[in-house]
Amino acid sequence: MPEPLLSIRDLCVDYITARGSVRAVDSLNLDVMPGEILGIAGESGSGKSTLAQALLRTLPPPAVISRGSVRFEGRDLLELNEAELQKLRWKRISMVFQSAMDALNPVTTIGEQITDAIRAHENVTQAVADCRAGELLERVGIAGDRRRSFAHQLSGGMRQRVGIALALALEPSLVILDEPTTALDVVVQRDILEQIRELQRQLGFAVMFITHDLARMLEFSDRVAVFYAARLAEVGPSKDMTTNPSHPYTKGLLKAFPRVHGVREELASIPGSPPSLQNPPSGCRFHPRCGQAVAACAASTPEVREVRPGHWAACPFAV
Amino acid sequence: MRYLLKRLGFYLVAAWAAVTINFFLPRLMPGDPATALFARFKGKLAPEAIDALRATFGLTEGPLWSQYLTYLSHVLRGEMGVSIAYFPAPVSQVIGTALGWTLFLAGSAVVLSFAIGSLLGVAAAWWRRGWVDTWLPSALVFAGSLPYFWLAMAALYLFGFQLGWFPLGHAYADDSVPGWNLAFVVDVLRHAALPMLTIVIATLGGWLLSMRNTMISVLGSDYVNLARAKGLSPARVVLRYAARNALLPSVTSFGMALGFVLGGSLLTEIVFSYPGQGYLLVQAVRNQDYPLMQGIFLVITLAVLAANWMVDLVYLWLDARTRDSAS
Numbered sequence: 001m002p003e004p005l006l007s008i009r010d011l012c013v014d015y016i017t018a019r020g021s022v023r024a025v026d027s028l029n030l031d032v033m034p035g036e037i038l039g040i041a042g043e044s045g046s047g048k049s050t051l052a053q054a055l056l057r058t059l060p061p062p063a064v065i066s067r068g069s070v071r072f073e074g075r076d077l078l079e080l081n082e083a084e085l086q087k088l089r090w091k092r093i094s095m096v097f098q099s100a101m102d103a104l105n106p107v108t109t110i111g112e113q114i115t116d117a118i119r120a121h122e123n124v125t126q127a128v129a130d131c132r133a134g135e136l137l138e139r140v141g142i143a144g145d146r147r148r149s150f151a152h153q154l155s156g157g158m159r160q161r162v163g164i165a166l167a168l169a170l171e172p173s174l175v176i177l178d179e180p181t182t183a184l185d186v187v188v189q190r191d192i193l194e195q196i197r198e199l200q201r202q203l204g205f206a207v208m209f210i211t212h213d214l215a216r217m218l219e220f221s222d223r224v225a226v227f228y229a230a231r232l233a234e235v236g237p238s239k240d241m242t243t244n245p246s247h248p249y250t251k252g253l254l255k256a257f258p259r260v261h262g263v264r265e266e267l268a269s270i271p272g273s274p275p276s277l278q279n280p281p282s283g284c285r286f287h288p289r290c291g292q293a294v295a296a297c298a299a300s301t302p303e304v305r306e307v308r309p310g311h312w313a314a315c316p317f318a319v
Numbered sequence: 320m321r322y323l324l325k326r327l328g329f330y331l332v333a334a335w336a337a338v339t340i341n342f343f344l345p346r347l348m349p350g351d352p353a354t355a356l357f358a359r360f361k362g363k364l365a366p367e368a369i370d371a372l373r374a375t376f377g378l379t380e381g382p383l384w385s386q387y388l389t390y391l392s393h394v395l396r397g398e399m400g401v402s403i404a405y406f407p408a409p410v411s412q413v414i415g416t417a418l419g420w421t422l423f424l425a426g427s428a429v430v431l432s433f434a435i436g437s438l439l440g441v442a443a444a445w446w447r448r449g450w451v452d453t454w455l456p457s458a459l460v461f462a463g464s465l466p467y468f469w470l471a472m473a474a475l476y477l478f479g480f481q482l483g484w485f486p487l488g489h490a491y492a493d494d495s496v497p498g499w500n501l502a503f504v505v506d507v508l509r510h511a512a513l514p515m516l517t518i519v520i521a522t523l524g525g526w527l528l529s530m531r532n533t534m535i536s537v538l539g540s541d542y543v544n545l546a547r548a549k550g551l552s553p554a555r556v557v558l559r560y561a562a563r564n565a566l567l568p569s570v571t572s573f574g575m576a577l578g579f580v581l582g583g584s585l586l587t588e589i590v591f592s593y594p595g596q597g598y599l600l601v602q603a604v605r606n607q608d609y610p611l612m613q614g615i616f617l618v619i620t621l622a623v624l625a626a627n628w629m630v631d632l633v634y635l636w637l638d639a640r641t642r643d644s645a646s
Contacts, residue, residue, distance in 0.1 A: 058547050060539065089550035102541035105560050107567075107638055116559070117549040150639040166549075 004031035004071075005173060005206050006055070011068035013047070013054050022277045024050040024063070026230040029304065032174065037200065037207040039217035039238065041253075042227030043274045048210045049098070052178045055208075056093060057085055073173065091121045094167040098179040100159035104151035110137075110162050111147030117169050136165040140195060157188040164196060168203065175200075176208045181216075193220050215257045218242050223310075226250050229275050229285040232304060234318075236311030246307045246318035248290045284315070292317050326631050330624045337620035341613055342390050346383075359606075394617065400610035404602050410614040413599065418581070418618065420490050421595030424511050425584035426577070428518035433573050435519070436526025441562050443527065444534030456531065459524030471517045471590040478513055485513040488592030514591040518584070522576075526569065533565040540564075567638055574630030578623035 013025040025047040032038050042048050053059045055070060057077065070077040073092060080088065097103035105113055114136060115129035122129075134144030140161040151159055160180060167175050177196070181189035197220065200207055211217050217224055218238045225235040226249065234247040245251045252270035272289040275281050281288050287297035296316075304314045357369045393399065399410035443452040462470065479487045486492065486509060495506045537543060538561050546560040547553075585597030592598070596615060603611040634641050 053544075056548050058544055060544070086550045086552065089548055091550060095545070095548050097541050097545055099541060103545045105542045105546070105564070106640060107563055108559070109639075116551060116555070120549060120551045120555075150643075152640050153643065166545075 002033060005034040005073070006032040006208075007069075007071040008055075009069045009071070011051075011054065011070060012066045013050050013059065014064055014066045016062045016064060020278070024230055024277065025054065028068070028232055030225055030232065030235065032206050032208055034173065035200075035204045035206055036223060037197070037209055037221045039221030039224040040208060040210045040227065041212060041214050041217050041224060043212060045274065045277065046227040047230040048212075048227060049178055052095060052176045052208070052210055055176065056089055056095060058089075087121070090117055090172065091170045092172050093174045093176065094170065094172045095176040095178060096160070096163045096167045096180045099183050100156065100163045101151065101183070103163055104159060106151055109148055109150055110154070110166075114147065114162075114166050114169055117166060121170055132169070133165075136169055137162070139168070139199070140165045156184055157192065160184060160188075160192055161195070164192070164199070168199060168205075171203060172205060174206045174208065176210070178210045179212070180209075181213075182211070189216070214253050226253070229280055230277055231285060232312075232314060233286070234311075234313040234315075236308070236313075240308065240311055246311065246313035247286075247315045248292050248317070249286050250313075252289075323631070323635075326628065330628050334621060334624055337624075338391070338394055338617060339387075341616045341620065342387055344616075399614040399617070402603075402608055402611045404606035404608040404611060410610045413611060414596070414614050414618055417594060417596050417599040420593060421581055421584055421588070421597065423507075424490075424514060424593060424595060425518065425580040425587065427511075428515045428584075429522070429573075429576050429580055431515070432519045432522045433526050433569070433576070436523045437530040437562075437566065437569055439523070440527045440530025441534055441557060441565070443531045444538060444561075444565075445557055447535065452531070456524065456528055459520070459527055461524075462520050463522065463524040465521075467517070467521050468586045468590060470521055471514070471587060474513060474517050475590060486510050490594050510593075514587045514593055518587055525572075529569055529572065530565060533568055534561060537561045537565045563637075567634075570633060570637065571630060574626050574633070575623075577629075578626030581619045581622040 008028055008030045011025055011028040012023060014021045014023050028051070030038075040048050040051070050059065050063065053063075054065055055072075055077065057065075057080075059065070065078060068078070077085075077088075104110060111130060111133045114133035115126060118124065118129040118132060119126070124132075130147070133147045137147055138144045142158055142161055142165070146154070146158075151162075154162065160183075163180070180196075181192055184192065193216070196207065207221075209217060209221055214226075218241060221238050223236065224238050224241050226233045226241075226247065228249050233249045234241070234245065236246070241250065242254070245254055249270070252268070255268045256270065258267060270289055275285055275288070281298070283296075283298040283300050284290070284293070284302045287293040290297065302314045302316055304312050305318075307313050307318045353369055357364055397411060399414070402408050402410050402413045405413050439451060439455060443449075443455065446452060475487065479485045488510075490510050491497065491503065491506045492510070495503055497503060543556060543561050546556045551559075581596050584593075584595060585600065587593065588595045588597035589601060596618070599611070600615050602608070603615060
């Protein structure tokens with residue numbers, strides 16, 4: 001078993017508001033292996049994006065990391081001071097944001113936004129950095145001289161490619177993709193994901209791919225983690241997850257997606273709606289919507305246990 | 320480029336409209352400058368002289384439209400006639416001297432206020448709920464909402480009259496000889512300090528608040544978050560990414576404030592007896608000095624238009640989006 005690249009243990013993130021605190025990530029344990037693509041799925045508000053920002057420690061207040069550890073390349077990210085964090089950010093962990101339109105500074109060229117990332121971490125001249133910015137753009141299929149362009153002069157798909165080029169500028173070992181294709185049309189989504197996979201094969205970085213699009217994630221990722229109401233419901237290899245989901249929530253999710261191949265099945269939605277994190281249900285948070293729930297489910301939080309080798313689920317009935 | 324020419328065309332039309340209104344407006348007022356001048360000599364002039372004066376001021380030259388045409392051609396050549404209040408000095412010369420003082424006093428006050436206010440706004444947004452953010456905005460808004468003449472007179476009374484730290488008025492001491500030497504420059508700065516300070520205090524709050532509020536929303540944007548995630552130093556994130564964007568709305572207001580500098584410093588100049596445009600304007604109105612009034616209004620209008628055009632230029636340079644929508 002190789003060492004994990006990133007190892008999250010018992011991580012809790014809270015949003016402290018005047019009306020009390022809300023736990024957006026609750027006692028999370030999760031590993032990312034070097035060079036793998038780990039998908040993270042969950043409904044809106046299930047804590048996915050909060051997790052991404054917590055890893056880079058760029059969570060804006062009122063969010064605070066209240067507990068846990070995040071080991072990355074031999075160090076605990078939560079114990080680094082601001083100067084150490086500044087050195088590590090982007091150099092080792094970079095990120096592609098959800099909306100490429102909003103993630104690029106509207107008043108400076110995209111080239112400048114790439115070079116200032118390079119020059120913040122490496123002692124190179126502006127000319128060298130600028131040249132590298134051009135190469136990076138070529139790498140994601142954009143002509144190098146477009147680095148003189150501003151964000152508004154590019155199409156949505158191109159902007160997202162710029163975001164990817166930017167994320168790869170310093171060849172980090174982990175790239176977090178926070179819903180990178182949400183704002184794009186289906187064809188462009190597919191192109192971009194293929195491009196990421198191609199680059200990932202060449203450069204060998206690990207990917208944390210956050211999305212609510214379960215079908216696309218199962219196809220794209222090596223392993224998938226499913227979140228429900230700030231907690232981990234299930235994590236396992238994508239293939240295993242597709243054919244044989246363990247947690248009732250994952251089962252419900254998969255039934256809600258139409259299948260192109262295989263037997264034609266009736267689509268079914270999960271009854272009810274996701275719980276409020278301000279006042280979550282007791283015990284297993286999925287129990288009010290779960291068909292298999294028994295009295296014990298409301299009483300105690302289910303343990304995350306290994307149901308098959310490498311496949312974990314937070315449900316006592318999972319097999 | 321075409322955009323700039325188009326804007327220039329717009330400003331030319333606006334300038335023409337202003338010049339025209341400028342011509343007709345004083346003629347709607349009761350009385351005429353010749354009678355005013357006649358009255359100033361308190362009976363020492365023979366009644367026949369009033370006709371001669373009318374002729375001198377061009378008030379008899381044919382119907383209104385021909386007067387208007389003469390006026391237009393004079394304006395184009397920069398000839399604004401002879402001042403009545405400061406007879407026989409030409410209006411252009413009278414305004415020229417006053418313009419310099421106003422540009423110096425109110426111009427530097429507005430620039431200072433904008434620069435300091437915006438920087439404080441950045442600081443207040445960055446250290447949100449810190450002491451800058453908690454105390455300064457309310458204190459400055461309080462100062463800004465006091466009637467300006469009261470603030471100015473209170474400052475003059477306290478620091479000029481009671482404590483004697485600053486001179487009581489004028490642009491320089493009576494015994495100073497104007498010239499580019501250190502003693503004179505120091506004297507001018509000493510005279511300008513208090514009026515400048517009152518303008519800065521009265522306007523600082525507005526700049527601070529507008530910068531602070533846009534900064535706060537910009538700081539929450541994804542690109543600032545990404546800049547932080549890139550591992551850039553906080554100073555670079557704040558200045559290059561956040562402040563650069565948050566400044567854009569303030570630049571518009573700054574341009575307008577600059578435009579109004581020439582007309583807007585009226586109260587300051589009256590309270591501090593400062594020999595600028597505002598002070599001159601009051602003199603002109605008191606003496607029904609039409610040529611001078613027209614000259615001042617014209618300069619004020621052109622200043623507003625020029626400042627707007629400059630803001631257009633600065634915007635093109637600051638924000639690439641305007642460059643593209645323009646062409």
